Amino acid sequence: MPVIEVRNLHKRYRGKVAVEDVSFTVERGEIFGILGPNGAGKTTTVECVEGLRRPDRGTVSVLGFDPVRDAAEVRSRLGAQLQEARLPNRMRVREALDLYASFYPEPADSGELMDVLDLTAQRDTGFAKLSGGQQQRLSIALALIGDPEVAVLDELTTGLDPQARRDTWAMVERIRDRGVTVLLVTHFMEEAERLCDRLAVIDAGRVVAVDTPSGLVARVEPEGRIRVRFRPSAPLPEALLRDLPEVRSVEWSGEQVRVTGTPEVLHAVTSVLARNQIIAADLRVEQTSLDDAFVALTGRTLED
Ligand SMILES: Nc1ncnc2c1ncn2[C@@H]1O[C@H](COP(=O)(O)OP(=O)(O)OP(=O)(O)O)[C@@H](O)[C@H]1O
Numbered sequence: 094m095p096v097i098e099v100r101n102l103h104k105r106y107r108g109k110v111a112v113e114d115v116s117f118t119v120e121r122g123e124i125f126g127i128l129g130p131n132g133a134g135k136t137t138t139v140e141c142v143e144g145l146r147r148p149d150r151g152t153v154s155v156l157g158f159d160p161v162r163d164a165a166e167v168r169s170r171l172g173a174q175l176q177e178a179r180l181p182n183r184m185r186v187r188e189a190l191d192l193y194a195s196f197y198p199e200p201a202d203s204g205e206l207m208d209v210l211d212l213t214a215q216r217d218t219g220f221a222k223l224s225g226g227q228q229q230r231l232s233i234a235l236a237l238i239g240d241p242e243v244a245v246l247d248e249l250t251t252g253l254d255p256q257a258r259r260d261t262w263a264m265v266e267r268i269r270d271r272g273v274t275v276l277l278v279t280h281f282m283e284e285a286e287r288l289c290d291r292l293a294v295i296d297a298g299r300v301v302a303v304d305t306p307s308g309l310v311a312r313v314e315p316e317g318r319i320r321v322r323f324r325p326s327a328p329l330p331e332a333l334l335r336d337l338p339e340v341r342s343v344e345w346s347g348e349q350v351r352v353t354g355t356p357e358v359l360h361a362v363t364s365v366l367a368r369n370q371i372i373a374a375d376l377r378v379e380q381t382s383l384d385d386a387f388v389a390l391t392g393r394t395l396e397d
Pocket residue numbers: 106107109110111112129130131132133134135136137138280
């Protein structure tokens with residue numbers, strides 16, 4: 094049985110469609126991402142999973158329970174990190190964890206959770222005195238204090254600096270390694286690529302694709318093509334490149350040439366250049382990224 098199953102979910106707010114037809118399943122032990130631009134319907138979807146919103150149409154099941162009908166069951170098994178959670182300024186880390194632990198019959202060990210989330214040194218620090226990364230880690234700890242089987246993390250690393258972001262990703266992996274299934278909402282491509290086992294790409298309330306990050310890339314670039322860009326140091330007859338079996342296309346942009354081909358294209362091009370005593374200046378190798386896949390799947394970039 095999947096841990097989370099969402100089938101043909103529809104949700105509108107006063108005539109405005111937020112979720113148009115969303116289906117996906119999350120298996121036990123996965124980090125499953127919902128990736129999409131602002132307003133795509135990600136938060137609405139996970140709020141239906143959490144039982145905070147009632148779907149207009151479609152079904153949601155969490156560990157076999159209906160989050161609205163069986164709210165108490167779902168609440169005791171699912172931990173949610175809310176977007177921009179705030180606590181009273183002077184509430185200490187330890188107090189916040191104790192307070193949240195009191196909501197659950199069998200909470201997790203708060204000392205261990207502080208260890209895992211690197212908050213032990215801050216146990217007596219008030220919320221307002223924590224750094225952004227520490228506040229974020231506390232909000233993850235609060236999502237996990239009920240010892241849930243499923244954790245829903247929404248915009249986990251928004252507002253964090255790159256180092257704090259990477260530390261937080263490592264924490265999420267540790268949580269998954271403890272057996273928790275993670276549903277992660279993000280609009281950061283790098284986060285999705287680095288952290289998620291599988292992803293649902295959502296755009297304008299619809300699922301565009303569900304796959305592993307590399308599977309999404311392979312959909313738009315089935316042969317794992319790569320691109321090599323450089324500026325030749327001397328005139329380069331295009332036929333030298335075109336005749337290589339590894340090469341698919343050759344495009345010029347001013348003095349710069351962009352050669353696309355199989356994964357062996359880099360070796361083939363540099364060999365032919367060496368034989369002809371041409372140097373490749375500003376050589377760059379580009380691989381199809383999840384960014385490219387997103388553009389190909391949705392017709393726009395995440396920032397649009
Ligand atoms: N309570 C609400 N009332 C009316 N419209 C809403 C409400 N909540 C969200 N919406 C609208 O529904 C659409 C989907 O919003 P949702 O928050 O689910 O998207 P999202 O992908 O999570 O975006 P974000 O990352 O900005 O939170 C948006 O157009 C949003 O403006």
